[in-house]
Amino acid sequence: MEDQELITHKTSIVGQKLEKKIYLITQLGTNIFKDWLHSPSILDQAHDEFILKLYFISNRDNPQIKIMVAEQLQLHQAKLNTLKQQKITKFPDQEHINQDYGHFLVLNHAINREESYLSWLNAIE
Numbered sequence: 001m002e003d004q005e006l007i008t009h010k011t012s013i014v015g016q017k018l019e020k021k022i023y024l025i026t027q028l029g030t031n032i033f034k035d036w037l038h039s040p041s042i043l044d045q046a047h048d049e050f051i052l053k054l055y056f057i058s059n060r061d062n063p064q065i066k067i068m069v070a071e072q073l074q075l076h077q078a079k080l081n082t083l084k085q086q087k088i089t090k091f092p093d094q095e096h097i098n099q100d101y102g103h104f105l106v107l108n109h110a111i112n113r114e115e116s117y118l119s120w121l122n123a124i125e
Contacts, residue, residue, distance in 0.1 A: 006032060038064060040071050043079060060125075069124050076121065080114040083107060 001007045006029035009021045025033070041050035050072050057065060087107050091097050097104045 001029070005029075041068070041075075043075050065124070069121055073118065073121050076114055076117050080111065080118065083111045083114060087111065 002009065005026055007023050007025055009023045011019050011021055014020045037053055037056060041048075041053060050068065053068065054065075087104075090100070090107070091104055
């Protein structure tokens with residue numbers, strides 16, 4: 001990140017010999033961070049970028065919250081709709097469930113996760 005001039009550092013001496021690097025964000029780094037913070041978040045099951053962005057909003061009245069939540073509501077509702085359609089298509093009856101029970105369980109888990117996430121998003125004021 002230093003090579004990209006997003007951060008810089010200064011060296012200070014701790015004690016008599018120990019060098020310590022103190023990293024500082026540059027103006028370019030700050031601008032890129034702000035752009036990232038206000039960009040739409042993608043869905044990623046391993047990493048929830050939206051949650052990280054929320055962490056950096058310090059003011060409850062920040063208008064960006066409504067924009068971010070509206071984007072996430074659309075993404076998660078679309079994901080839920082897709083999952084429910086997959087369940088209907090892949091598991092139309094008990095016989096299909098019995099033949100691929102693990103897949104059925106994972107799909108139900110994904111549906112429950114999206115429903116819970118949507119419930120949480122709808123509760124944000």
